[in-house]
Every structure is written in C-alpha cells, then in structure tokens.
Amino acid sequence: xxxxxxxxxxxxxxxxxxxxxxxxIAVIFxxxxxxxxxxxxxxxxxxxxxxxxxxxGLNWWFIAPTVIVVxxxxxVIIEFVAFRWVRGAPDFTMLMTSFGVHFLxxxxxxMYVSANFRQFPRPGWIFDTWRIGGLSLEVFDLAVIVATLVxxxxxxxxxxxxxxxxxxxxxxxxxxxARLMGIRSNRxxxxxxxxxxxxxxxxxxxxxMRSGQAGPTAGLNPMLKGVLAALIGGLGSLSGAVLGGxxxxxxxxxxxxxxxxxxAGLTDGIVFLLxxxxxxxxxQGLITVRRVERV
Numbered sequence: 001x002x003x004x005x006x007x008x009x010x011x012x013x014x015x016x017x018x019x020x021x022x023x024x025i026a027v028i029f030x031x032x033x034x035x036x037x038x039x040x041x042x043x044x045x046x047x048x049x050x051x052x053x054x055x056x057g058l059n060w061w062f063i064a065p066t067v068i069v070v071x072x073x074x075x076v077i078i079e080f081v082a083f084r085w086v087r088g089a090p091d092f093t094m095l096m097t098s099f100g101v102h103f104l105x106x107x108x109x110x111m112y113v114s115a116n117f118r119q120f121p122r123p124g125w126i127f128d129t130w131r132i133g134g135l136s137l138e139v140f141d142l143a144v145i146v147a148t149l150v151x152x153x154x155x156x157x158x159x160x161x162x163x164x165x166x167x168x169x170x171x172x173x174x175x176x177x178a179r180l181m182g183i184r185s186n187r188x189x190x191x192x193x194x195x196x197x198x199x200x201x202x203x204x205x206x207x208x209m210r211s212g213q214a215g216p217t218a219g220l221n222p223m224l225k226g227v228l229a230a231l232i233g234g235l236g237s238l239s240g241a242v243l244g245g246x247x248x249x250x251x252x253x254x255x256x257x258x259x260x261x262x263x264a265g266l267t268d269g270i271v272f273l274l275x276x277x278x279x280x281x282x283x284q285g286l287i288t289v290r291r292v293e294r295v
Contacts (some may be wrong), residue, residue: 002134008250008258015249016148019242020038022233023155024196026129026241029230031171031192032087033125034094038078038101041224042071042200043207046231047214048109054120068201075197079190081121086188101224109216126209142153144206151202152242158240164191232275233292234285243286 021039027150028036046067053063061180082101086094098266126140159165167183168191207222225248251274276283 003257006135006137006254009135009137009145011250011253012246013138013144013249014253016144016235017203017206018225018248019164020148020151020247022229022241022245023152023238024055024199024203025230026228026233026236026238027168027192027196027199029236030238031168031189032083032094034083034098035227035235036196037081037095037098037223037227037228038105038204039104039196039200039226040219040221041078041102042074042110042197043204043219044105044214044216045074045224046070046204047208047211047218048113048206051118051214052136060123063192064205068203071201071204072194072197075188075200076195079193083189083193085239087185098179106216113216114134115216117213117218119213122209122212123189140206140210147206149222151199160194165278168195187262194242198225220241228271228275232278232285233246234287238284240285240287247286 025036028034028039049070050063050067052093053066078101080241082097083094084176126138126143128139130137130139130142159169167188169187170183171185171192203222210220226245227246229244230241231244232247233240233242248271250269251271255270259267259270
C-alpha cells in the first residue's frame with residue numbers, strides 16, 4: 001500500500017506538468033478549433049532563454065518568472081505572425097501552419113545557435129526527499145503538485161469570475177454567436193494565447209528544472225505529452241485536459257514501476273497502445289464535449 005501511495009504521488013507530480021500543457025492546448029482548441037503543434041516551441045524558446053540567463057550568471061529565482069514571461073511573449077508573437085492570417089481558413093491550413101511554425105523555429109535554432117543540446121544547472125533541491133513514515137517523497141514532485149493546484153485554481157477563477165473568462169467560454173461554445181453579441185475576436189484569441197503561454201510557462205519551469213538542457217527539439221516531447229493528454233481527456237474540454245494529464249502521468253509511473261527492468265524502455269509504446277485502445281472504445285475521450293465551434 002505504501003508503495004502504491006508513493007507511485008500515485010510520483011504520478012501526480014508528472015501528471016501535473018502534463019495537465020498544464022494539455023490545458024494550454026485545449027484553450028487554443030476551444031476558440032480556434034486548432035490542435036496547436038507549435039505549443040512546444042514556447043518551451044524550446046524558454047529553454048534557450050534559461051541557458052543564456054545562466055551563462056550571464058543569474059539563478060533560478062530570476063529565471064523561473066522570466067521563463068513564464070518569455071513563454072507568454074512567444075505565444076503572442078506566434079499568434080500575431082502566423083495564426084492571425086489564417087483565421088477562417090480550413091482546419092487543414094491552420095494545422096499545417098502550426099507544423100510550419102514548429103519546424104521553422106526548430107530550423108532557426110539549428111542554423112543560428114546549434115543542433116547540439118546545451119546543458120545548464122538544475123536546482124539542487126529537486127533531488128531532495130522528505131521521509132514521512134514509510135514514504136519517501138521527492139520535494140520536486142510536491143512542488144509540482146502545489147504549483148499545478150495553484151495554477152489550475154487561478155485559471156478556474158479567471159474563467160469563471162472574470163469578463164475575459166466569460167468571453168472565452170462563450171467563444172469556445174459558439175464563436176460566431178459570441179462575436180455577434182459584441183465579443184471582440186482579436187481580444188479573445190489574443191487572451192487565449194496569453195493564457196496558454198502562462199500555462200506553458202509554468203510547465204516549462206518544472207520541465208527545464210528536471211531536464212536541465214536546451215536544444216532545437218527541447219519542446220517536442222512536452223508538446224506530444226500535452227496533445228496526448230488533451231486527446232485522452234476529450235479535445236475541447238478544459239476539465240478533460242486536466243484529467244487527461246493526470247491520467248497520463250499516473251499510467252506512465254505505474255507502468256515504469258511494474259515493468260521488468262529490461263522492458264521499462266517500452267513504457268511509451270505501451271502508453272500509445274493503451275491510448276489507441278481508449279480511442280477504439282471511447283473515441284471522444286474521457287469527457288464528452290457536447291459542442292465545439294471553430295472560428
């Protein structure tokens with residue numbers, strides 16, 4: 001039982017990061033009907049920013065909030081430079097635009113920085129553990145869980161208690177009707193990208209603390225995890241994105257702990273197999289979205 005509790009806490013720590021990534025993807029999908037495969041570039045740019053700031057002699061106390069700001073600015077720039085000009089285009093066009101941004105940012109870093117990964121220091125406390133009874137709790141996992149809860153509560157308050165949240169939820173429900181009722185499309189979409197940037201920035205802080213490296217593909221793996229989590233929870237559902245992220249984190253940890261040592265590397269393959277089975281028997285994901293309208 002103690003071992004299971006230990007694994008659940010570890011899974012919640014991992015799943016919290018996935019939930020933040022998935023929620024950012026779900027927010028954009030809600031207002032634009034777009035699976036944003038450029039979402040990982042927010043983490044890529046943040047990773048290089050962290051590397052350069054460390055090279056300048058700064059520490060994590062300054063870098064952590066800077067990463068969030070950089071992620072937000074990157075999201076706004078990507079929306080303005082790429083997605084603003086394809087609004088109203090077919091879904092395939094917007095999807096290809098997101099892929100184009102992904103490969104363009106990756107190519108720019110390869111050409112003008114390096115194709116090699118750059119290492120930067122990780123905070124020492126992420127390796128600390130607290131002993132509580134028979135449990136050995138990683139401080140890092142506890143920090144992720146707390147930060148995720150605070151961020152999700154803040155997002156819930158924003159969506160439920162502010163005019164921007166009402167506008168965003170109305171746009172996600174029926175964008176054309178919301179626009180006819182006076183909601184400004186530019187403001188809502190820009191706000192959605194800002195919110196997704198904040199969520200990606202918080203996730204990036206912990207992801208980079210754990211990885212400690214920057215590279216042209218640094219955001220690829222977290223982007224894929226976020227998309228998978230959003231699909232598991234039910235694409236277009238904000239609560240489903242959170243549930244999908246937590247579920248994905250728990251499944252990964254439980255598989256790693258139970259697979260024989262020689263087969264632990266098959267975790268991602270087994271996870272994909274389980275997701276494929278989920279889509280066979282429940283293609284809408286864990287939470288059914290009643291209605292999703294694209295811009």
